[in-house]
Amino acid sequence: xxxxxxxxxxxxxxxxxxxxxxxxxxxxxxxxxxxxxxxxxxxxxxxxxxxxxxxxxxxxxxxxxxxxxxxxxxxxxxxxxxxxxxxxxxxxxxxxxxxxxxxxxxxxxxxxxxxxxxxxxxxxxxxxxxxxxxxxxxxxxxxxxxxxxxxxxxxxxxxxxxxxxxxxxxxxxxxxxxxxxxxxxxxxxxxxxxxxxxxxxxxxxxxxxxxxxxxxxxxxxxxxxxxxxxxxxxxxxxxxxxxxxxxxxxxxxxxxxxxxxxxxxxxxxxxxxxxxxxxxxxxxxxxxxxxxxxxxxxxxxxxxxxxxxxxxxxxxxxxxxxxxxxxxxxxxxxxxxxxxxxxxxxxxxxxxxxxxxxxxxxxxxxxxxxxxxxxxxxxxxxxxxxx
Numbered sequence: 013x014x015x016x017x018x019x020x021x022x023x024x025x026x027x028x029x030x031x032x033x034x035x036x037x038x039x040x041x042x043x044x045x046x047x048x049x050x051x052x053x054x055x056x057x058x059x060x061x062x063x064x065x066x067x068x069x070x071x072x073x074x075x076x077x078x079x080x081x082x083x084x085x086x087x088x089x090x091x092x093x094x095x096x097x098x099x100x101x102x103x104x105x106x107x108x109x110x111x112x113x114x115x116x117x118x119x120x121x122x123x124x125x126x127x128x129x130x131x132x133x134x135x136x137x138x139x140x141x142x143x144x145x146x147x148x149x150x151x152x153x154x155x156x157x158x159x160x161x162x163x164x165x166x167x168x169x170x171x172x173x174x175x176x177x178x179x180x181x182x183x184x185x186x187x188x189x190x191x192x193x194x195x196x197x198x199x200x201x202x203x204x205x206x207x208x209x210x211x212x213x214x215x216x217x218x219x220x221x222x223x224x225x226x227x228x229x230x231x232x233x234x235x236x237x238x239x240x241x242x243x244x245x246x247x248x249x250x251x252x253x254x255x256x257x258x259x260x261x262x263x264x265x266x267x268x269x270x271x272x273x274x275x276x277x278x279x280x281x282x283x284x285x286x287x288x289x290x291x292x293x294x295x296x297x298x299x300x301x302x303x304x305x306x307x308x309x310x311x312x313x314x315x316x317x318x319x320x321x322x323x324x325x326x327x328x329x330x331x332x333x334x335x336x337x338x339x340x341x342x343x344x345x346x347x348x349x350x351x352x353x354x355x356x357x358x359x360x361x362x363x364x365x366x367x368x369x370x371x372x373x374x375x376x377x378x379x380x381x382x383x384x385x386x387x388x389x390x391x392x393x394x395x396x397x398x399x
Contacts, residue, residue, distance in 0.1 A: 029191065030107045034070055034087045036187070037105075037168075040180055042068045048090070051171050057133060057161050058092070058099070065093040074122050084118055099131040106138040107165070107191065108275070110248060116144065116160075117152055124154040132156060137163040139193050140275075165193040214243075220349045221254050221270055228354050229254055229269060232361045233372065250275040258372040264295035265372075267360060269353055272333065285349060286333030287356035293326055297370070304367040305330045315359065332356050 041048040048068075049061040072086045088103035102119050104111070116136060123132040134151055136144060143162075150157030169188050175181045188194050199207075226236055236254045245268075246252045255268030269287040276283070291301045302321055308330060309318045317333065320326040334352060342348040364372060 030087075030105060030109065031071075033107055033187070033191070033193075034105050036184060038068050038070045038088050040184060042066075043180070044175075044178075047172075047175060051168065052101075054171060055161060055163060055167075057101070057135065057159075058131075062094055063092045064095050065091075067091040067093075077118075077121055077125065079121075080118055084115075084122060086119065097130040098128065099133065100126060100129050101133040101135060103135045103137060106136075106140075106142065107193065108139070108250070110138070110140070110142050111136065111144070116147060120147075120151045120154060120158045120160070123158045124156050129156075132158045133161065134158055135161045135163060137165060137168070139165045139191075139195075166195050169194045216346065217252055217271060220346055220353065221252075225269070225350055225353045225357070226254060228357050229256070232357050233258065233267060246274060259295065259297075260373060261295065264292040265297070265301065266290055269356055271336075272331075282335045282337040284333045284335055285339070285352060285356075286331060287353075287360050288329050288331045288333075289360060290327055290329035293328070298328075300370070301368070302328060304369075308363050308367050312363075316363075332359050 045066045048066070049058070049063070052058045053061060067090070069089045069091075070087065072089045074084045074086065076083045086102050087105045090101040090103065092099040092101070100123065102123055104116065104119060116134065120134050123129075123134060126132065136142075141164075144160075147160050147162075149160050151160035152158070165188065169185065172181055172185055172188075176185065185194070230236055233256050235256050237256055243252070245255075251268075251270060251272045251274060253268035253270030253272075255266060255270075257263065257266045259265040267287065267289045270285070272284045272286070272288075273281070274283050289305070291298050291305075295301070305318065305328070306321055308316050309321070315332060317331045318329075319331065320328045321330075333356075339345050339348050339352070
């Protein structure tokens with residue numbers, strides 16, 4: 013295991029993989045400006061490297077513009093100056109998650125509004141495939157214009173391999189391999205196994221979330237949105253669940269049961285099974301809900317796991333779960349998983365009755381359309397899946 017993997021595992025709370033990796037890369041590039049400039053030139057992001065000053069900062073905060081709803085925090089900001097002109101690059105990094113809705117547009121607008129800048133550049137770099145075909149160059153047709161570039165972390169990995177003699181570079185390469193960022197554009201043996209077994213795996217998962225489990229979920233919380241588990245949730249938030257809204261504002265307060273962390277950072281990790289309850293940072297009753305969630309965690313620390321109960325602004329929630337690994341020794345794994353899902357539903361219903369002094373308004377929607385088609389925000393609880 014690499015030095016950085018060990019340090020990440022020592023983190024006392026949830027493992028902030030993206031922020032952690034951002035700090036590592038930014039520090040390395042600040043020490044190796046030649047590698048930074050070479051990488052940018054290789055992807056035609058800059059045309060020359062005649063800069064007399066290079067400044068790299070992380071988690072840089074920007075006050076919201078008039079049309080924005082909240083302030084912004086940039087992963088990496090690179091300022092390049094030749095003494096007369098300044099070029100500014102915003103780098104948005106994603107490892108296990110995807111772009112929040114409108115975040116790239118917000119960053120482009122902030123870039124466009126910066127004073128005394130010659131070239132304004134927005135770079136979106138991801139581990140996973142996340143196409144942004146809707147973003148044009150210049151990005152969002154802004155004036156002053158913003159140039160947009162989309163990269164993958166495996167491209168950075170390939171460039172960094174040319175500097176393998178550097179000790180810090182070796183540690184970064186090791187960390188990237190462990191967290192799936194060295195993946196190239198070729199199918200691996202694991203990819204091929206996934207491909208040929210996809211339908212079989214999906215059918216097994218569907219069978220554990222149908223009939224008895226769906227019926228019990230409906231009776232407990234008022235319905236199942238669109239009546240089916242959503243593959244859209246699998247694609248965007250790495251989970252395969254049935255779920256329902258618990259408030260008239262839909263996504264402000266909701267719960268779901270099923271499979272989580274379906275794209276772990278390395279092949280030795282297992283997905284989790286269980287149920288979660290989540291509240292938006294915008295919901296008016298959030299303080300009351302958070303207070304109840306905290307009581308549940310205090311009273312049942314061995315059963316429930318918290319996520320962001322004290323962090324604002326952020327989605328917050330609690331999770332009742334087990335690792336899929338715990339079911340592999342069962343003779344009838346599917347029956348054992350279905351029983352656990354039913355147990356999870358009963359446990360959430362129990363804490364609802366014991367800890368929440370207001371009614372939950374479940375939404376009863378029968379299976380008239382496929383669940384994949386519903387629009388929803390990024391409500392990922394990936395931070396607790398990695399605990």
